[in-house]
Amino acid sequence: MGQLEPLRFTKMHGLGNDYLFIDIRDMEEVPDDVWKDYAIKMSDRHFGVGSDGIILIAPSKVAPVRMRIFNADGSESEMCGNGLRAMTKWLYDRGEFDPGQAIETGAGLLYPEVLKTEEGRASVIRVNMGVPRLTRHEIGMLGQGESTCIDEPLDLDETMLHITCVSMGNPHVIIFGPLWDEQTMARLGQKIEHHPMFPHRTNVHSVEVVDSHHLRMRHWERGAGLTLACGTGVSAAIVAAVLTERVERHATISVPGGTLEASWDEGTGVVYLTGTAQEICQGVFELR
Numbered sequence: 507m508g509q510l511e512p513l514r515f516t517k518m519h520g521l522g523n524d525y526l527f528i529d530i531r532d533m534e535e536v537p538d539d540v541w542k543d544y545a546i547k548m549s550d551r552h553f554g555v556g557s558d559g560i561i562l563i564a565p566s567k568v569a570p571v572r573m574r575i576f577n578a579d580g581s582e583s584e585m586c587g588n589g590l591r592a593m594t595k596w597l598y599d600r601g602e603f604d605p606g607q608a609i610e611t612g613a614g615l616l617y618p619e620v621l622k623t624e625e626g627r628a629s630v631i632r633v634n635m636g637v638p639r640l641t642r643h644e645i646g647m648l649g650q651g652e653s654t655c656i657d658e659p660l661d662l663d664e665t666m667l668h669i670t671c672v673s674m675g676n677p678h679v680i681i682f683g684p685l686w687d688e689q690t691m692a693r694l695g696q697k698i699e700h701h702p703m704f705p706h707r708t709n710v711h712s713v714e715v716v717d718s719h720h721l722r723m724r725h726w727e728r729g730a731g732l733t734l735a736c737g738t739g740v741s742a743a744i745v746a747a748v749l750t751e752r753v754e755r756h757a758t759i760s761v762p763g764g765t766l767e768a769s770w771d772e773g774t775g776v777v778y779l780t781g782t783a784q785e786i787c788q789g790v791f792e793l794r
């Protein structure tokens with residue numbers, strides 16, 4: 507692995523979906539395969555620090571700052587909803603967040619808003635997650651590029667599922683029904699993540715409709731496996747549930763790590779995600 511000088515990081519989480527933040531704005535250019543290696547080694551929960559991935563606080567040509575996310579398996583994703591709330595907190599708490607500013611992501615320029623603070627530190631953040639992408643082409647699925655995938659059958663040999671697919675810049679498969687337990691989520695999540703229909707793989711979510719304003723979810727994340735929360739997955743779930751007329755446009759979403767509020771605005775088509783973000787610790791990573 508390409509050797510970097512000792513890396514300062516901040517460990518943060520959004521409902522237990524935890525990431526190691528590294529400010530690289532003053533660093534020399536580092537090849538992506540070095541970050542891939544660092545993501546794998548730093549995320550390891552026994553031989554490293556332990557996280558669902560790393561997030562780089564990077565320079566941007568189109569916004570004050572850019573967010574790049576590498577999953578625990580080293581793969582890079584376009585977007586991370588919990589990570590974006592945590593990054594907003596990281597910037598705000600250091601006096602580097604200007605209200606109304608954008609953060610550049612793989613899903614475009616997104617606009618977070620600090621809704622609540624505690625002792626001068628951001629605690630609740632709302633993110634304009636942008637508009638969902640619904641065509642197979644935009645989601646990165648095989649098949650008719652301009653067609654959508656809403657409540658369609660997926661034959662997994664052992665079982666026939668009905669899936670609804672939504673991209674928030676990153677791909678998500680939503681399966682409605684009684685909430686899967688962890689074992690089922692892991693078994694079927696991994697199969698669907700690597701299904702040939704998704705050449706770039708996909709995130710997978712089991713979603714139970716509690717009532718027209720409340721969903722309960724479990725996540726299998728591309729490149730990270732079971733996680734306690736998935737912000738883009740929650741955003742995809744409210745879109746899929748509204749499209750299939752299972753909920754109203756504003757709902758509370760219960761995930762293993764806590765609760766998020768999500769809404770899909772009818773006028774603008776924008777999804778809003780509101781929830782907490784917390785800083786756990788800071789440290790220096792150096793493999794010796």
Ligand SMILES: N[C@H](CCC[C@H](N)C(=O)O)C(=O)O
Nearest residue numbers: 583586587588676728737738
């Ligand atoms: N595993 C995801 C990235 C992290 C998304 C999730 N942690 C969130 O909060 O949105 C992917 O490969 O698309």
